[in-house]
Amino acid sequence: MSQKTALVTGAARGIGLATSKLMIERGWQVAMLDRDTEELQKVSANLSGAVPFFCDVSILSEVEKTLPAILERFGRLDAVVNNAGVAQFGPIEDTDFETWRTVMETNLDGVFLVSQAAVPALKESQGSIVNIASISGLRASTLRVAYGTSKAAVIHLTKQQAAELGESGVRVNCVCPGPVRTKLAMAVHSQDIIDAYHDAIPLNRYGSETEIAEVIEFLCSERASYVTGQIIASDGGFESTGIGLPSLRS
Template sequence: MPQDIAKVALVTGAARGIGLATTKRFLAEGWQVALLDIDGATLALAMAELDAPDTTLALTCDVAEAAAVEAAFKALMQRFGRLDALVNNAGTAVFKPILETTLAEWQRVLAVNLTGPFLCTQVAAPLMADTGGGAIVNITSISGLRASTLRVAYGTSKAALAHLTKQQAAELASLGIRVNAVAPGPVDTAMAKAVHSPEIRADYHDVIPLNRYGREDELAEAIFFLCCEKASYITGQILAVDGGFDAVGIGLTTLRGERRNR
């Protein structure tokens, strides 16, 4: 690709948190970025913060609505003319016991977290193929790799998204498209700060080898890496960016205590 043609990324759920941090990472490398989010008001605030009208595009869209997704990608192509990377970050959660989760809540979580990436990828892949390929990163979760309470819809949707990632990687490779996933562990996002009590945060610290929450920019680095040429031979992988949370079982807290007492 000629050096004067900037690459283009579309990031869903881009108005805040990991999505906004990822957008900033792309922009720092000279990419043009379409920010897609269902929350138009917060998206407008993000656009004002970025203050980069020549290299950004705001798209208000519900990723669970097929017609809206198609319209958003059409607007992207009219503005930028190409697509090189898609980050399926938009997500929602319901934190309720399994017997209290309603059918409507279950359906909405799966519609956003699983159907959304399916729809966005269906539209994005032909656009990427037209210019020789690209990269897709789905944002799953550590909750899709290990079970916990209050996450029946969320965890199940993210586990299914991890498998969808592998399906997409297998089938889209012939088009020059790599597909991977990033599975965040506990991250200091606004949502985590709102729903994680001090006791929950202490519990997480006890079982994370690095003994802290992740930062949004750390997730953005991993996502950007998987979208760039340095990851050119990586596809079909689920990368846990979790401080080691998924790597350990019981006993970490006790081991730390023994070390402190030596």
């Protein structure tokens, strides 16, 4: 009962999976949550200290059933990592309302629903929330009207949560990953896109899932005990360069 417990949503792959593994390495118990039942079952099977929970964070009834089950299993909740998200890219005029709502339901509604359900337990443990937004929530880009807007909303939601929950000792922060070398990104990014990102990022490379997980785990831990309401871009400097010409940096 004394071992700290974290809930990680979107834990079946990518940053969520990397965060789950790192937190287990650092001594946390992890409730791994995802709606992809088959993949979550597979990746969690050999992770000691992890328990899978199958839930779609955009559906209130599923969240209302899952949070009590997590507390029943672990007895406490010390951190929530709201990582679950979907990406739909396309021009504004081609983004229909159904697509818009699909993105908002998971990326924004899911963060709200899971956080709200977890608040009583986090107040008891004086725990923390880390919301995962995106560099697309900090700087506009083409083809991201729904995705970027949802992530910008998560950034402001983080500030709202931090302002209100701080009185109860609950910290809330937000991580905005930049381009990350995931299997999906490498499958869909052409060499031209990869070169363009490298030119625009001061560190001249994509980040890794584990590098993002390190920031998340730090914010969840007592090492960040006086950090709340912060928006941290883990992006190799991508956001800091704005629209500056890469050639001027060389």
